[in-house]
Amino acid sequence: MSVTVPAGFRAAGVTAGLKASGRPDVALVVNDGPLQVAAGVFTSNRVQAAPVLWSRQAVSDGVASAVVLNSGGANACTGPEGFADTHRTAEHVADLLGVGAADVLVCSTGLIGERLPMDLLLPGIGDAATALAVDGGDAAAAAIMTTDTVAKQTHVTTPDGWSVGGMAKGAGMLAPGLATMLVVLTTDAVLTAAQADAVLRAATRTTFDRVDSDGCMSTNDTVLLLASGASGQAPRDDELAVAVRRVCADLARMLVADAEGASHxxxxxxxxxxxxxxxxxxxxxxxxxxxxxxxxxxxxxxxxxxxxxxxxxxxxxxxxxxxxxxxxxxxxxxxxxxxxxxxxxxxxxxxxxxxxxxxxxxxxxxxxxxxxxxxxxxxxxxxxxxxx
Amino acid sequence: MSVTVPAGFRAAGVTAGLKASGRPDVALVVNDGPLQVAAGVFTSNRVQAAPVLWSRQAVSDGVASAVVLNSGGANACTGPEGFADTHRTAEHVADLLGVGAADVLVCSTGLIGERLPMDLLLPGIGDAATALAVDGGDAAAAAIMTTDTVAKQTHVTTPDGWSVGGMAKGAGMLAPGLATMLVVLTTDAVLTAAQADAVLRAATRTTFDRVDSDGCMSTNDTVLLLASGASGQAPRDDELAVAVRRVCADLARMLVADAEGASHxxxxxxxxxxxxxxxxxxxxxxxxxxxxxxxxxxxxxxxxxxxxxxxxxxxxxxxxxxxxxxxxxxxxxxxxxxxxxxxxxxxxxxxxxxxxxxxxxxxxxxxxxxxxxxxxxxxxxxxxxxxx
Structure with a gap:
């Protein structure tokens, strides 16, 4: 369990058929609130995938209701048509959940330079919405894997009744300015958008930004933090920083341990x-x-x-x-x-x-x-x- | 033939026993004048092998009589003792040739972090001095190979009666700020030390500096140009620049073609x-x-x-x-x-x-x-x- 350890979140992972292997390839993480605070950190590559362009803008107001993620295609270097695909993906999730499209974040991972098969992706998203569950973290973590050999999940629970969960994918193209990775962190702590942004940036700087598998910086790297406030607990900044950094550090270490073909x-x-x-x-x-x-x-x-x-x-x-x-x-x-x-x-x-x-x-x-x-x-x- | 194409040069390559393979491993190139003009360009790595520290200083006055080169050991990261070995090598050559040690340039290539076996190197240098010949370029080029699969030599002869020759070794650790390579260029044109320096820097900037095999910059990279003036011809700067660049470009292209394990x-x-x-x-x-x-x-x-x-x-x-x-x-x-x-x-x-x-x-x-x-x-x- 990972992103559904904190209260206020549901998640799902399903098979839409994007991967030739037939493995799960679409994940959905929904924040049921009461807060819908969000922050994001993205690749510093100037060539950015459509979902990065979309999500960077969508999260800039500090609010998000859901994240939809797909493996089996990065939707990078796909031009205006690729951006339209991301937009349509967000709108489809928004319709299913009854939220605004601008509050739906999108992440994609897989091959660069190929359009996503929308005729498979959209029905898959429908299945994921149906499958949403308060214990869906495992399924979501499995659905974002590409060449990963294991799903990457972790969480920190505190004696004060709030927690932080996280899932990650990434197994190559890991370099500073973020590894090729998608990471979703969740917490049921009560915090502001400014706090979420600050704590996420500080944590990534000394964790994901210090992982360098092969010196290659991805077009799709995204790390998101969603806060539901469902615990009713508002931790101090330093307490929050320790927990978020711990989750990031755990996940970063897992990325290195599972790097493509590594023996050390x-x-x-x-x-x-x-x-x-x-x-x-x-x-x-x-x-x-x-x-x-x-x-x-x-x-x-x-x-x-x-x-x-x-x-x-x-x-x-x-x-x-x-x-x-x-x-x-x-x-x-x-x-x-x-x-x-x-x-x-x-x-x-x-x-x-x-x-x-x-x-x-x-x-x-x-x-x-x-x-x-x-x-x-x-x-x-x-x-x-x-x-x- | 390479460094002995221009008049006024003798060269040799012999087996001193530095290489476990028993292949030639010591080369000597001697400038018999009448000029003894020299210029050098060296690695920009801050960790510099003893022979680089030595030769950079020795060539700074624009004068050199000879270059001694060994494969089978880089004499890098060997501390003050390694520098003393380089000094002793230069003095030994100087004694044999009847020149000053400060006019002997030294190049080494091979493993980093191990002392050179001076008990083998010094007798080998003696053999090389004995073997010096006006057609010794081929033997010298063979003796500087490490993982190179072919000796790298080229030359340009001009209708005006002067020429430029060159030999190179290098097959990995090729990166800007010079590849892992040793290059000796010779010319029988009449030129000043300032001309030699300018023409060499200009030529390397658009040839060797634009070869990047594996992003790794060596501790030993050295490119030397020796001018004997034996042709009696003093080409214009632009004529000289074209010939030197051509030799450098040929050698750089050979380095890429022979890079370790490459298939493209x-x-x-x-x-x-x-x-x-x-x-x-x-x-x-x-x-x-x-x-x-x-x-x-x-x-x-x-x-x-x-x-x-x-x-x-x-x-x-x-x-x-x-x-x-x-x-x-x-x-x-x-x-x-x-x-x-x-x-x-x-x-x-x-x-x-x-x-x-x-x-x-x-x-x-x-x-x-x-x-x-x-x-x-x-x-x-x-x-x-x-x-x-």
């Missing part, structure tokens, strides 16, 4: 940086090194490739002395002061799913972690065979 | 950009998309992934309207005005080694091409198995 999860932590941006920039440079990521796939703790990646960050972004750099991999200090450290043979990556890389810049007191995974044969296979 | 060469050309930087930035974003490169490996002309990559370039760098973008792949307009164009089935990548992607920004009159290759199983294999 890699956490790159940069410590003693001059500021947060320096730490994140250096960590991101390492998570984007195909050479290092291929080495990890080969169970090779190739710290030279870590240093080569660190060295690509401009000094104006991250001041450090290359001759002072230390690197630890799974606790072994393989690089000391920019040169050879303890024997790399001490690091046994074959036995470890998780690879912890720590880069010490010796240039300040700030730290950050960015997650990625290794570059594997299966990644190449999945992404070369995806559309053909 | 990809030329991304951006047209109608607002300025050159915009064109290069957009092209580079596409050449860095693992998703697109994996699709090409699968013979899938996945233009949606091209657009997703184009959209990651900030508007301040490259103004364009996402709804105006056109994409052609091998001449077929698969994307028109940001949406679906001609059927992708018209593009047959299985039959094509070369993939030409043209992105039309409709935002100006500038154009640029960046070369890359596809992301393949063999790339992952070679780079996961390289050091273990």
């Amino acid at each position: 999860d890699i956490a790159v932590t940069v410590v003693n940086a001059s500021d947060d941006e320096a730490a994140v920039s250096v960590a991101r440079a390492v998570t984007r090194s195909n050479l290092f990521k291929a080495a990890v796939f080969g169970n090779d703790p190739n710290w030279g490739r870590v240093l080569a990646a660190v060295g690509t960050v401009p000094e104006i972004v991250a001041p450090f002395d290359p001759a002072a750099l230390d690197v630890r991999i799974n606790g072994v200090q393989v690089c000391r002061a920019g040169g050879v450290g303890d024997p790399r043979e001490l690091v046994d990556l074959a036995a470890a799913r998780e690879v912890r890389v720590e880069v010490d810049l010796h240039a300040g007191t700030h730290a950050a972690t960015v997650w990625t995974n290794d570059l594997t044969h299966d990644y190449v296979h999945e992404n070369s065979a995806y559309s053909t | 060469d990809i030329a991304v050309t951006v047209v109608n950009a607002s300025d050159d930087e915009a064109a290069v930035s957009v092209a580079r974003a596409v050449t860095r998309s693992n998703l697109f490169k994996a699709a090409v490996f699968g013979n899938d002309p996945n233009w949606g992934r091209v657009l997703a990559a184009v959209g990651t370039v900030p508007e301040i760098v490259a103004p364009f309207d996402p709804a105006a973008l056109d994409v052609r792949i091998n001449g077929v307009q698969v994307c028109r005005a940001g949406g679906v164009g001609d059927p992708r089935e018209l593009v047959d990548l299985a039959a094509a080694r070369e993939v030409r992607v043209e992105v039309d920004l409709h935002a100006g009159t500038h154009a640029a091409t960046v070369w890359t290759n596809d992301l393949t199983h063999d790339y992952v294999h070679e780079n996961s198995a390289y050091s273990t």
Whole structure:
């Protein structure tokens, strides 16, 4: 259970036939109130899918009644016709639920550059509306999967009687500015639209924005937060922030663990940086090194490739002395002061799913972690065979 | 023949035993004058190998008598001891040739983070000095190969009696700010150090700097130009520029064609950009998309992934309207005005080694091409198995 853990929400997941596999492909999440507060964070890619253009506008007033999501097609790069399809999708949901179309958010995921089969999607949405249930979270989470191998759900319940739930899809094209992912968070806490927006932006900045599977930024990334207020509880900002961040962090970690074809999860932590941006920039440079990521796939703790990646960050972004750099991999200090450290043979990556890389810049007191995974044969296979 | 095509040069390539394979691994190129003009361009990586630190300083006066190169070890991230090894290498060459150590340039390539076996390297250099010959270019080019499958050599001879020759190694870790590559160019034209520097920088900016195999910038990249003046001919600047650029372009193209594990060469050309930087930035974003490169490996002309990559370039760098973008792949307009164009089935990548992607920004009159290759199983294999 995920998005239906908080009170005031119903959800459903059904099969409309968009996926060749015959698996569920349409999800609906409805906020029954009493509040209908909503906030959204979207991809920073300038090429934006029709549902992103629609939902960004629709959520800008801080109000939404429902989210409809489909897998089996991204509705990206589909021109004015694709936007009309999204509009029609929202209107259909609005008619079924008796709400305004501008209060229906739309998310799509799948192949870019192909129109959605509306003759399948609209009846599927009808089925989803019929299937809406207060325990429909599991079905909704299953219906948004693409190459995901597991449905991704989590929730936090508090002793004060309010909770936050969340579901996510995403298994590739994960990069900052949001991963290729759709995320719906729900809460029954009482909060304002401004609070929802602030807490969502803060949470995504240090969770989803620090996941970088393959350096590729999607056209469809969307993270939504809906608040029903059904618990009657109004938590303090800091309490809310902790719960929402926790749900985001759980889901982000699940995205990395299920990244396409990965055999290792890699956490790159940069410590003693001059500021947060320096730490994140250096960590991101390492998570984007195909050479290092291929080495990890080969169970090779190739710290030279870590240093080569660190060295690509401009000094104006991250001041450090290359001759002072230390690197630890799974606790072994393989690089000391920019040169050879303890024997790399001490690091046994074959036995470890998780690879912890720590880069010490010796240039300040700030730290950050960015997650990625290794570059594997299966990644190449999945992404070369995806559309053909 | 390559570096020994121009008069006034001798070269050699020998086996010192640095490579486990037993293949040649030490090369020497000597400028017998009468001029000993030299210029160099080096990696912009802040983590720089000992030979880069050495040679950058040694060439800064515009004078050099010789270049010694080794494969089988990069001497990068080896600390002060590694720098001392480079210094000792230069001094050994200087003693053998009767020149100053500060006029000996040093290049190394191979694994990062391991000391060079000086007990093998120094005797090898002695053998190379003995083997120096006016037709030694081929042997030198062979001795600098690492994962290269072919030696890379070219030359331009002019009707005026002067010529430019060049050799290169590089087969991965190719990215702007120079690819992982060592390049030595020679000419028997009469030119000044200032001319050599200017012509080399101009040539590399539109050749080696526009090759991006895997987005990874090396710690060892070095491009050197040596001028002997032995032809007695002093070409005009524009004549020199054309010849040097031609040699660089030939070698850059060979680097792409021999990139580790590649099955397609990809030329991304951006047209109608607002300025050159915009064109290069957009092209580079596409050449860095693992998703697109994996699709090409699968013979899938996945233009949606091209657009997703184009959209990651900030508007301040490259103004364009996402709804105006056109994409052609091998001449077929698969994307028109940001949406679906001609059927992708018209593009047959299985039959094509070369993939030409043209992105039309409709935002100006500038154009640029960046070369890359596809992301393949063999790339992952070679780079996961390289050091273990």
